[in-house]
């Protein structure tokens with residue numbers, strides 16, 4: 001609207017580029033690692049199934065890594081997540097790279113145009129992610145029963161931490177907050193309103209730390225896969241704790 | 243929540259000398275202020291040396307300049323208590339309320355004060371924010387059901403979400419920082435974060451029956467917001483603009499326009515589904 005000589009769009013607090021640079025570095029590194037792990041074609045050593053390969057899906061006649069049948073779900077979930085959207089709009093698309101920093105892109109459609117309009121279906125990726133999460137919980141429980149007897153190994157604890165972090169991330173999702181109760185205008189008059197109000201409050205508590213859950217679970221999922229691969233390579237033992 | 247309307251007008255100078263004259267004599271710290279002087283046709287930063295007093299805020303310095311150095315400097319203010327939202331400006335490149343920005347936080351560095359960029363400049367630090375009042379009029383107001391004029395008994399769980407939205411003082415700092423309005427000059431496409439807050443307060447009100455989803459999706463332009471949260475970072479009332487207003491509204495717009503399952507349900511039921519099913 002107004003173009004006057006009064007304002008130069010230069011923020012004083014530097015370095016504004018630090019956060020976007022860190023985001024690009026970490027997300028790119030994670031993406032490359034995930035592709036590499038998926039290309040390996042396997043990710044299991046008893047009793048640990050890599051989270052990149054769970055649930056294990058193979059379709060006869062299609063010789064691709066089972067990871068590809070799974071990864072699109074969690075990938076889509078994160079790619080359309082409101083928090084990651086903020087992170088990548090800022091750091092990959094510089095839209096804006098930081099507040100009050102000028103942008104060079106002339107055409108801007110935001111989330112009204114392809115491809116980012118797709119982000120409006122985030123809820124469907126949430127549904128897929130919840131299914132995947134259920135399998136990850138099953139896998140985690142199984143790691144506590146190697147050979148049919150209860151035992152606690154370092155790996156099972158790592159898997160437990162990972163699945164807890166993933167649950168905190170998944171159930172703190174804005175789309176989940178919406179279906180849990182955010183879509184109600186009147187809790188006191190809706191069917192099951194009290195229950196949904198309680199649920200909405202709990203989801204809100206998780207949601208307030210959504211960014212932290214997002215990063216922590218990203219690291220933990222990569223760490224769980226690294227752990228499985230190190231065990232597969234025989235590079236380290238899996239110490240029993242109890 | 244204010245609905246706009248009268249605001250302090252652009253003033254050249256206000257007699258507030260008593261405070262300055264009462265300042266103790268002797269050597270005092272002096273801060274350099276670079277203040278924008280000019281109008282729509284052009285302008286420049288002009289430097290002023292202002293003695294620093296304890297607890298001084300940027301608005302005090304602007305008043306000092308008006309009273310002692312240059313009475314033609316224009317600024318808008320009203321309450322000096324961070325409540326009227328009039329004294330918005332860009333202080334060292336950041337949208338701030340001048341009356342809430344302490345001089346000592348800059349540690350002796352020069353302090354640059356410019357008018358907010360998004361709205362047309364009138365003079366010096368005063369901009370024309372009337373676009374916001376026009377947008378406000380386009381939003382359907384609170385609409386209780388016919389015959390349900392109140393008084394109502396409200397349940398805390400139904401209204402607690404709304405309290406933070408009602409803290410808005412209409413300073414328009416969020417509008418100034420929003421890159422859709424600021425960098426992409428999107429005032430013809432997007433209402434801006436302040437009005438997302440207003441619409442959220444109306445849409446989530448348990449007694450409101452109007453629907454503003456069509457407006458949000460169309461002229462309101464919620465799809466242009468890419469939730470990058472600069473608005474939230476500058477809000478002096480600490481309103482969680484994106485997480486609690488814009489994103490919940492985006493989810494409601496997704497219900498209405500982007501969710502094939504909900505569209506099917508609506509079609510099967512032959513009517514608009516009630517909210518929250």
Ligand code: SF4
Pocket residue numbers: 419420421422434435466467468469470471472473474483484488
């Ligand atoms: S989050 Fe949306 S409304 Fe807020 S500054 Fe960013 S684009 Fe503008």
Ligand code: SF4
Pocket residue numbers: 327409410411412413414415416417435436439476477478479480481483
């Ligand atoms: S939402 Fe916050 S920043 Fe925006 S106008 Fe209201 S008080 Fe100011």
Ligand code: FES
Pocket residue numbers: 077080081082083084122126169170172173174175176210
């Ligand atoms: S908003 Fe982040 S997972 Fe849904």
Ligand code: FES
Pocket residue numbers: 319320321322323324325326327328329330339340341342
């Ligand atoms: S003068 Fe009222 S908010 Fe600053």
